[in-house]
Amino acid sequence: MKKVSIKDIAQMAGVASSTVSFVLNGKARKMRISETVEKRVIEVARNAGYYPNQLAISLRTGKSKTLGLIVENIGNPFFATLAKTIEEEAEQYGYRVVYCSTENNASKGKELINMLSQRQVDGYLITPAPHMEDDIQQLVQLNRPVVLIDRYLPSVDVSHVLVNNTEAVSQGMAHLFDRGYKEIGFVTVDLDVIQMEERLDGYLGALSKQGIRLNKDIILKIPYTHQRDEAVELIAALLKDNPQLDALFFATNYLAILGLESINRLKMAIPQDIAVISFDDHDIFRIYPPGITSIQQPVEAIAKKAVALLMEQCESTESKLSTTEVELTAKLIVRGST
Structure with a gap:
């Protein structure tokens, strides 16, 4: 059986051989080849069983x-x-x-x-x-x-x-303040990475802007290598030890999911007993009653x-x-x- 060549693909697609070469080498955009032509060339090549020799291309x-x-x-x-x-x-x-x-x-x-x-x-x-x-x-x-x-x-x-992490958390905190929440706990991961530092900075800055005195007891840092049950218990303990809390801000969606389990174990109602907001959206947040407010990254x-x-x-x-x-x-x- 004859091996399919770039020239064959060009004839079948009704374009020049150079066009086929540009498309198959990922240069369609650079060479301003239309998306319609690009798709046609790729479809023709696929249907003809043509696959570029990647080793040869690399060499x-x-x-x-x-x-x-x-x-x-x-x-x-x-x-x-x-x-x-x-x-x-x-x-x-x-x-x-x-x-x-x-x-x-x-x-x-x-x-x-x-x-x-x-x-x-x-x-x-x-x-x-x-x-x-x-x-x-x-x-x-x-x-x-x-x-x-x-x-x-x-x-x-x-x-x-x-994303601008500090600004995003500030936006979330402003929303909580607008809804009347003042005693807001912050649950984050104990990890030396810049985005977590910036999210904490956003929380601290928002409190300062509102003239709310910082209470370090309502900031919980959970080890990254946590066991699930351990993390759930830590969040539950935060809530039990600080009954004045009226909202929790979770720095990641996986922490928020653990937090929902903690809240459920304590038989607390959302938002009647505790409001919840999470940095990073999640499919669960759309369907978990009553729906979880979140900061959605693009x-x-x-x-x-x-x-x-x-x-x-x-x-x-x-x-x-x-x-x-x-x-x-x-x-x-x-x-x-x-």
């Missing part, structure tokens, strides 16, 4: 057409949605994505970077674990395309995309912007890659819990 172009995605936990809904969108967006540029999780372990993060480097990925999208500064800095010094997502490293000059926008920045770096011919810092705005979703 010829010096590119593997592969990106490495390192996140905190691919099982977390936020990171799962992020990964799905990144994969779809990268495909539009002709790239595949290899993704993996650090579980916020710097040693594992270092191993994953080494593994992806051995696989000769063209660029890295990374949610850095605490103490990964040296590993990220090494990639920057080697002029490797790198974009950080969800968080950044203050000591490393590298492109990043995330996950798709984060993913698309991060991929776009990385593609700019991958296509750059500059001897030193430029740095771009992007902060997006989160959205307050008001439901029955407040």
Whole structure:
């Protein structure tokens, strides 16, 4: 059986061979090829059973057409949605994505970077674990395309995309104040990462702006490596030890889900006994009575912007890659819990 060539694909699709080559090498956007033509070429190639020889392409172009995605936990809904969108967006540029999780372990993060480097990925999208500064800095010094997502490293000059965490929490706190809540507890994770520090800063700043005296007893920091039952008990203890609380602000959606279990165990009613708001939305929050108010991150926008920045770096011919810092705005979703 005759092997299908680019020329054959071009004839079947009714376009030039160069157009087919650009599309199959992920350069349709760069060469301003219309989405209609791009889809037709891809469909014709797929139906004809044509698959580019990736090894040959890599040897010829010096590119593997592969990106490495390192996140905190691919099982977390936020990171799962992020990964799905990144994969779809990268495909539009002709790239595949290899993704993996650090579980916020710097040693594992270092191993994953080494593994992806051995696989000769063209660029890295990374949610850095605490103490990964040296590993990220090494990639920057080697002029490797790198974009950080969800968080950044203050000591490393590298492109990043995330939401304005401080502003988002301030918005959520303002909503609680407007609803008459004053005794607001804050539940966060005990982890040395910038976005958690910024969320706590947003909480503290909001209290200060309202002239409310800080009570450290109503700030709960749960270890990242917590056991589920242990975390549920810690949140329940916070509520039992501080009966004056009229609202809880959870710094992540997985903490909020644990908090809902704690509240249920104590047979407390939402929002009659305790109001609840969570940073990061979740499908559960839409259906859990009476609906949980949340701060919704623009996950798709984060993913698309991060991929776009990385593609700019991958296509750059500059001897030193430029740095771009992007902060997006989160959205307050008001439901029955407040």
